Amino acid sequence: MLEQCLDLYDDMFSGLSHWFQSTKFINKVLCCLQASLQSRQHYDTSLAALRCLTAYARGPFSKDLLMSDVDQFLWLHLLPPKFEAQSNGSTKNPLAWKPQEWWRVYAFSLDFISMMVMKHGQFFAGDAITFVGVHLEHLIEAVLLPRQVYNIDALNLCASSLNLVVQLVKFESRWRMENINSLVGIMRSTSACLHQCVMLILRARRSPDLTPQADDMALGPAPTQPAVLHRILEILHMATLCLLSFSPDLLSLLADPRLDLERWQPVVELSFGAPKITYEQFPQLTFGTILSAICLLTKSLNHTYHSEEGSGGGGRSP
Incomplete structure (x- = not known):
């Protein structure tokens, strides 16, 4: 529900800015993610919190995120966890990712x-x-x-x-x-x-x-x-x-004698x-x-x- 509200609000709801700041909304979401990202038990919570952050980043108050040390909260916690899987692809531990x-x-x-x-x-x-x-x-x-x-x-x-x-x-x-x-x-x-x-x-x-590969661990209907x-x-x-x-601009590549070719790696x-x-x-x-x-x-x-x-x-x- 909160994610939907974030998608709907705009500049005319100026009161929301005070509410977001007074409740320290961003810090709470970031702390939630810091605690839940690596936990398989909180998989749905992590998805919802990330959607909320993305919706907030689209909105008029997204500058708050620039002062919230997002990198310190998330960068290391977004490193992939360990996957415990058997040879047939099924997991031994129901709490494993x-x-x-x-x-x-x-x-x-x-x-x-x-x-x-x-x-x-x-x-x-x-x-x-x-x-x-x-x-x-x-x-x-x-x-x-x-x-x-x-x-x-x-x-x-x-x-x-x-x-x-x-x-x-x-x-x-x-x-x-x-x-x-x-x-x-x-x-x-x-x-x-x-x-x-x-x-x-x-x-x-x-x-x-x-057709796409068959997958026993698919999370939804096959597309x-x-x-x-x-x-x-x-x-x-x-x-x-x-x-x-x-890549450099084609015209510069063909006609600019000052172009630094060592700056560019071969692509094709x-x-x-x-x-x-x-x-x-x-x-x-x-x-x-x-x-x-x-x-x-x-x-x-x-x-x-x-x-x-x-x-x-x-x-x-x-």
């Missing part, structure tokens, strides 16, 4: 951090860069999840991770200066994620009956194939935006062959892979256009 449960908690926390960077820009970018440095290994694992696990929870976590990167690359120069190792690591994993998204889309085109493919397209889009920000390999299945952790993105994606998406758009035109979808200019 399932990977999918933590993926949801982690995704909600990344959504909150992304919202803070979006709302407060440079005033929160430093804390977010610190978070990426502390969580680099786990963020890389999250971005690479589509290469290992093909289900909606994995895709949602990957999307939340890339959404944070999309917000942070707006401060690429500062990120490069403060923690270049995390910048390079995220860039490599984003490139590998883009490669895998293209492979999944090509695989879906060749196999119309492609439909269109929903999963739509999520993959969103991830592909975000990964592309990230790589564009990790000059190879025009068809994309191939690879088991490398960080496969090299090639022009051939990108061109395959462009051709496939163009054909899909053309097919959709003619389908709508043939079904009388209204007059459309060519």
Whole structure:
């Protein structure tokens, strides 16, 4: 209920500002998360508290969060817990975390951090860069999840991770200066994620009956194939935006003699062959892979256009 109230309030309810401050609402939510995040018993509480923080960060009083030491409350407590699992995937201890449960908690926390960077820009970018440095290994694992696990929870976590990167690359120069190792690591994993998204889309085109992996630990009803493919397209889009920000402007690359080429890492390999299945952790993105994606998406758009035109979808200019 509190989450819904936070979504509904706006500037005209000025009295709420005094209530939030007098009740120390933010500190209570942060203390709640600090105590509950690592506890499987408080899984639902952690999700609700993270949703409340994200809703608060969207609202007119979100500046309160800048003075609340969010990093000291959350950054270390968001490191993944231990997962106790048997070989068949079932847990021995009912209080042990399932990977999918933590993926949801982690995704909600990344959504909150992304919202803070979006709302407060440079005033929160430093804390977010610190978070990426502390969580680099786990963020890389999250971005690479589509290469290992093909289900909606994995895709949602990957999307939340890339959404944070999309917000942070707006401060690429500062990120490069403060923690270049995390910048390079995220860039490599984003490139590998883009490669895998293209492979999944090509695989879906060749196999119309492609469905997400069956999962005995699924937390809800299995999503439909269109929903999963739509999520993959969103991830592909975000990964592309990230790589564009990790690259110099094309005109500068071609014509600016003062461009510092050593600042930029190679993103795309000059190879025009068809994309191939690879088991490398960080496969090299090639022009051939990108061109395959462009051709496939163009054909899909053309097919959709003619389908709508043939079904009388209204007059459309060519």
